[in-house]
Amino acid sequence: MRRAVFGAMALGGGGIGAMRWYTARRTRARAGRQGARWLTVTINRRPEEVVPDGRLPEPLARLGDTIEVQVREAPGDRGTELGARPVLQAPTGVDQVLARLGGEDPRQAVRRALRESKCLIETGEVLRPEPLGPRRPVPAGRTADLAARRGGEGRP
Structure with missing residues (x-):
């Protein structure tokens, strides 16, 4: 009996997840047509x-x-x-x-x-942040530098 109840719950949860995915997909597609x-x-x-x-x-x-x-x-x-x-x-x-x-x-x-x-x-x-001083080149620093360049924040 316990197996049947858990199986029904899993099936219901999967159905709800699939419905949410389908609804979100349709909403994005509709928004894409509108611009x-x-x-x-x-x-x-x-x-x-x-x-x-x-x-x-x-x-x-x-x-x-x-x-x-x-x-x-x-x-x-x-x-x-x-x-x-x-x-x-x-x-x-x-x-x-x-x-x-x-x-x-x-x-x-x-x-x-x-x-x-x-x-x-x-x-x-147009206000721009001041460039940061010298830093040690660590992986997190490289990621921050890349993000700043892509966002346009690190440019003078």
Whole structure:
């Protein structure tokens, strides 16, 4: 009897897992047909200051027609939400991992442009971290260096 109960539980758990996988797959496929998801930053300024006369901030304007942009007031009177998404279909699966490692994922450029736009609008300049001093070349340090280069944070 115990075997039957555990067998039924395992079968039910497997069925639930399969259903979740199938539902997630359909949701991702549907989202892929509608385009990439919006990447958004909240800027502590009024919408008129974020896009004066309808002109995008320079980091976003550099991307030109490769992105869609939306500007709206943030909920609770907390500034402005500036959102952007790439027009081109982003890679998925293994191609996505390879594109991100190679620095060719279009979402990385949009993220960087949004981050730079926020800094530029709020402070008047694009803030960059100061380079770290000399370090011992250990595997963790190499991994951190690679991540900083890919993210654009380690560049002067």
